[in-house]
Amino acid sequence: MRLLSTFLGVAATLGLGAHAHAGVTDTPVPTFNGHAAQVVALVPGVIKSDAIETDVICTNLAPVGVDIGFEVFNQAGVRANRVSTGNGAILGVGPGRTVTIATGGTAVLHEDAAITLEAPVTELANGSGRVVATDIRLACNAFTVDSLHTVESPGKCPTCQPPTLANLGLSYIASPLPPPPAPCPATPLAACRKPAAPGRALLLLKDRTPDTLDALLWKWAGGAATTKADFGDPVATTNYQLCLYDQSGATPTLRLASNAPAGGTCGARPCWTGTTTGFVYADPALTPDGLATISARGASAGAAKLLIKGKGTNLPLSGLPLGPPVRVQLSAGSGVCWEAVYTTPLTNNAGKFKAKSD
Numbered sequence: 567m568r569l570l571s572t573f574l575g576v577a578a579t580l581g582l583g584a585h586a587h588a589g590v591t592d593t594p595v596p597t598f599n600g601h602a603a604q605v606v607a608l609v610p611g612v613i614k615s616d617a618i619e620t621d622v623i624c625t626n627l628a629p630v631g632v633d634i635g636f637e638v639f640n641q642a643g644v645r646a647n648r649v650s651t652g653n654g655a656i657l658g659v660g661p662g663r664t665v666t667i668a669t670g671g672t673a674v675l676h677e678d679a680a681i682t683l684e685a686p687v688t689e690l691a692n693g694s695g696r697v698v699a700t701d702i703r704l705a706c707n708a709f710t711v712d713s714l715h716t717v718e719s720p721g722k723c724p725t726c727q728p729p730t731l732a733n734l735g736l737s738y739i740a741s742p743l744p745p746p747p748a749p750c751p752a753t754p755l756a757a758c759r760k761p762a763a764p765g766r767a768l769l770l771l772k773d774r775t776p777d778t779l780d781a782l783l784w785k786w787a788g789g790a791a792t793t794k795a796d797f798g799d800p801v802a803t804t805n806y807q808l809c810l811y812d813q814s815g816a817t818p819t820l821r822l823a824s825n826a827p828a829g830g831t832c833g834a835r836p837c838w839t840g841t842t843t844g845f846v847y848a849d850p851a852l853t854p855d856g857l858a859t860i861s862a863r864g865a866s867a868g869a870a871k872l873l874i875k876g877k878g879t880n881l882p883l884s885g886l887p888l889g890p891p892v893r894v895q896l897s898a899g900s901g902v903c904w905e906a907v908y909t910t911p912l913t914n915n916a917g918k919f920k921a922k923s924d
Contacts, residue, residue: 589639589643589694590605590608590637590639590643590694590695590696592643593637593639593643593645595698596635596637596648596649596650596698597650598633598635598649598650598655598657598700599633599657599834601633601700601831601835601836602700602836603633603635603649603698603699603700604698604699604700604701604702604739605696605697605698605739606624606696606697606698606699606702606704606706606738606739607696607697607704607706607736607737607738607739608694608695608696608736608737608739609622609636609694609695609696609697609708609734609736610694610734610735610737611692611693611694611710611734612638612639612669612690612693612694612695612734613669613690613691613692613693613710614638614669614670614681614683614689614690614693615689615690615691617712617713617714618710618711618712618713618730619668619669619670619671619672619710619711619713620638620668620669620690620695620708620709620710620711620734621666621667621668621669621672621675621677621708621709621711622636622666622667622668622695622697622706622707622708623664623665623666623675623706623707623708623709624659624664624665624666624667624697624699624704624705624706625662625663625664625704625705625706626659626660626661626662626663626664626701626703626704627661627662627703627704627705628661628701628703628704628827628829628830629661629825629827629830629853629854630661630701630827630829630830630831630832630837630849630851630853631658631659631660631661631830631831631832631833631851632658632659632699632700632701632703632704632830632831633655633656633657633658633659633699633700633831634655634656634659634665634667634697634698634699634704635649635654635655635656635667635697635698635699636649636654636655636667636668636681636695636696636697636698637649637654637695637696637698638654638669638681638683638690638693638694638695639693639694639695640687640689640690640691640693641690641691641692641693643694644686644687645684645687646681646683646684646687646690646693647681647682647683647684648684649698653681653682653684654667654679654681655667655679656678656679657834658831658833658834661853665678665679666678666679667679667680667681668680668681668711669681669683669690670713671713672711672712672713672729673713673714673715673716673729674711674712674715674716674729674731675709675711695708697736700829700830700831700836701829701830701831702739702829703829706736707733707736708733708734708735708736709731709732709733709734710730710731710732710734711729711730711731712729712730712731714729715727715728715729715730716729747805747806747807747825747826747827747899748805748807748899749807749823750807750809750820750823750895750897751809752818752820753811753817753818754809754811754813754818754893754895754905755895755897755903755905757903758895758897758903758904758905759789759790759792759902759903759904759905760789760904760905760906760907761786761787761788761789761906761923762787762788762789762867762868763788764922764923764924765922765923766786766787766788766906766923767784767785767786767787767894767906767922767923768783768784768785768920768921768922768923769783769784769892769894769906769908769919769920769921769922769923770782770783770784770918770919770920771783771822771883771886771888771918771919771920772917772918773883773885773886773916773917773918774917776879777878777879777881778877778878778879779877780856780877780878780879780881780883781875781876781877781881782822782824782856782874782875782876782877782881782883783874783875784808784872784873784874784894784896784906785871785872785873786871786872786873786896786904786906787870787871787872788867788868788869788870789867789868789870789904790867790870791864791865791866791867791870792864792865792870792902793864794840794842794843794844794845794864795900796864796898796900796902797844797845797862797864797898797900797902798898798899798900798902799828799900800826800828800829800838800845800847800898801828801829801836801838801839801840801845802828802829803828803829803899804828804898804899804900805825805826805827805828805898805899806825806826806828806847806860806896806897806898806899807823807824807825807826807896807897808822808823808824808825808826808857808874808876808894808895808896809822809823809894809895809896809897810822810823810888810892810893810894810895811892811893811894811895812888812889812890812892813889813890813891813892813893814888814889814890814891815889818893819889821883821884821888821892822881822882822883822884823855823882824855824856824857824876824881824882825854825855825857826847826849826855826857826860827854828899832848832849832850832851832853833850833851835848837849841863843863843864843865844861844862844863844864845860845862846859846860846861846862847859847860847861852876852877852878852880852881853880854880855876855880855881855882856876856877856878856879856880856881856882857874857875857876857881858875858876858877859873859874859875860872860873860874861873861874872896872904874896885916886914886915886916886917886918886919887914887915887916887919888911888914888919890908890909890910890911890914890921891907891908891909891924892907892908892911892919892921893905893906893907893908894906894908906923906924907923907924908921908922908923908924909924910924
């Protein structure tokens, strides 16, 4: 309710009535190359007139690449550019990268993309805008900027006129910093779902030199009936953690912890996609923790399946051999987890661990 009130308050500030059919609140959210976008923030007072431009600067706080766009609207609420065609959009902005999208070039700021106004809009005075992206984890700011003047040292140019630059401020529609993936707990979770029978879960680890050759494979089959709802919604909000424990001592030792964050764009595609029975994760960049693919397929009792592959230098493998029994758990932010225990490995040396579950 608080979010809705804030949203309506921003709409009122921008002069958008409840029955308007245009503008930042009512215009359908675009897509980037077919990837669904979300409205991250609203920008009031957008100007492109004479020598005044509007710049939006955003930093990607997500651990994956994000497509970012800036859509602008005139005072009547008519959209002046379409990021779905690339006008005002930057694709695949990497983690930690900062980009600037503007209504035009300026002398004081570096613009990565400049919007071309589309008919019938020819200028913006007291307009509005919205930041849209494939992930809400952005930190943004907006300015109106004098496009003619740059910042000069008074010692070098005492007569130079400084640029006019005003902070517009933003109204975030959703928090740009959702909770990060929870770390693997120090000890294994209780009541995780187990394979239907011995030998139905395979674990393979390779520790090679160089670390680019490190690899992980975990196959889990069977167990309790699993629905698609049990997997949560990793396309938007459900983070996943793969945790591996060495239980040879009195206290379990966490030996590997890899995260697959919710949402985001991996390369040119969403990291997570939904299927009829579950979800698929694919990250060619292997960020943040070396996981390449996750396939989660729900089914009736004894038929559900999980498949996880990881590799490379980002895989946080703390060396081999392992001390059995070894316990592997995949936990979802939905509160459900799956596990397998390996007491008698087939191979367990400094370069390779291979075992079938108890």
